[in-house]
Amino acid sequence: MARTQSALPLLCLTTATLLALTACGTSNGSTEGQGSAPELTAQAEVGEGEGSLSILAWPGYVEDGTNDPAVDWVSSFEEETGCMVDFKPFGTSDEAVTLMRSGQYDVVSASGDASLRLIAGGDVEPVNVDLVESYEGIYPFLKDQLWNTVDGVNYGVPHGWGANVLMYRADQVTPAPTSWRSVFDDAEQNSGKVTAYDSPIYIADAAVYLMAHNPDLGITNPYALDADQLAAAVDLLKAQREHVGEYWSDVVKEVQSFASGSSVIGTTWQVGANIAQADGADVKTVLPEEGATGWSDTWMIGAESEHKNCAYKWLDHIASPEINAQVAEYFGESPATPAACELTQDASHCETYHSGDEEYASQIWYWTTPVADCIDGRTDVECTDYSEWTKAWTEIKG
Known part of the structure; x- marks a missing residue:
């Protein structure tokens, strides 16, 4: 069984590791912020709201009811706090990092493949979780983790989480797959109809597979790959590339591909499977025997924000059980707080998304930004950082 970081002894990132990330650059090759990680301090108290809040998520x-009148947790926030929300959506973690570096946004929902880059770049600041009343009720396994904590300092409030599961057309893929082998070593069986997530972080999915099937490589954490381990993952993904019909970053478009039959097997989020099934597609999902990668999103506060009181009020609002239940159900993920499970309209929502299922959660490796200082504890070798993964991903896709 693969083990998630949350099942291991706490290994919060150190400043030295963060410095390595700061110097490694970004996906576009820039190296701003080299030399030292900014020394920023958390808010000491929360006062009156400043009247506005710019959110990147x-x-x-x-949701403010624009997309669906029945789906609205922004209006209540605005009424209660006087903080009027301006929302900018993003499509990928790389886009979120680029936008956040503009300094225009007060808060951001960052996945683990973006959060450490934002911390290292000085784009977000520490968060005083004592000022967030809802923080206490969040699942312990989401707190103080590699993707949201440095030197014991929290940089945000955990939000929803989930696994990157294997989805397949049950009417076209037989027997039912139980392993990631179906999209790697056995991908030829569905050549041209395999799909994969379009991001450098997908390299970790290959590493999870290799960790189980090629133990001689010595991989113990899919986000801590030395040069040889990265090369092995790249080789596996290049071989897979011959059989991939489509790389996806938009889950709705992926669902359409499964509905049409142009894709029949590949990685997805559970919400993708739910949409496909609701639309009548004969798809099923499985958490493969090797375990899987996954995500735990974190709400973070922009270092240049001029509306930090409103920012703290938003963090408390979005993490409260009532609102967390609404977001998790609408977005399609497990809520961050167990109390939310009692408040979802669909009584089986938390069962569907395995909320509180420690056995299930223990098989997930949550997205964590790769850094040069190996987060698996090795000190005799340098690991590959995100910029190297980005170069490798470009090479893989050709």
Whole structure:
């Protein structure tokens, strides 16, 4: 069984590791902020709201009734706090990092493949979780983790989480797959109809597979790959590339591909499977025997924000059980707080998304930004950082 970081002894990132990330550059090759990680301090108290709040987030995290009149948790926030929300959605973590570096946004929902880059770049600041009343009720396994904590200092409030599961057309893929082998070593069986997530972080999915099937490589954490381990993952993904019909970053478009039959097997989020099934597609999902990568999103505060009181009020609002239940159900993920499970309209929502299922959660490796200082504890070798993964991903896709 693959083990998630949350199942291991706490290994919060150190400043030295963060410095390595700061110097490694970004996906576009820039190296701003080299030399030292900014020394920023958290807010000491929360006062009156400043009247406005600019939010950068994944689509579906900030709903004001525009898309669906029945889906609105922004209006209540505005009424209660006087903080008027301006929302900008992003499509990928790389886009979120680029936009956040403009300094225009007060808060951001960052996945683990973006959060450490934002911390290292000085784009977000520490968060005083004592000022967020809802923080106490969040699942312990989401707190103080590699993707949201440095030197014991919290940089945000955990939000929803989930696994990157294997989805397949049950009417076209037989027997039912139980392993990631179906999209790697056995991908030829569905050549041209395999799909994969379009991001450098997908390299970790290959590493999870190699960790189980090629133990001689010595991989113990899919986000801590030395040069040889990265090369092995790249070789596996290049071989897979011959059989991939489509790389996806938009889950709705992926669902359409499964509905049409142009894709029949590949990685997805559970919400993708739910949409496909609701539309009548004969798809099923499985958490493969090797375990899987996944995500735990974190709400973070922009270092240049001029509306930090409103920012703290938003963090408390979005993490409260009532609102967390609404977001998790609408977006399609497990809520960050167990109390939300009692408040979802669909009584089986948390069961569907395995909320509180420690056995299930223990098989997930949550997205964590690769850095040069190996987060698996090795000190005799240098690991590859995100910029190297980005170069490798370009090479893989050709």
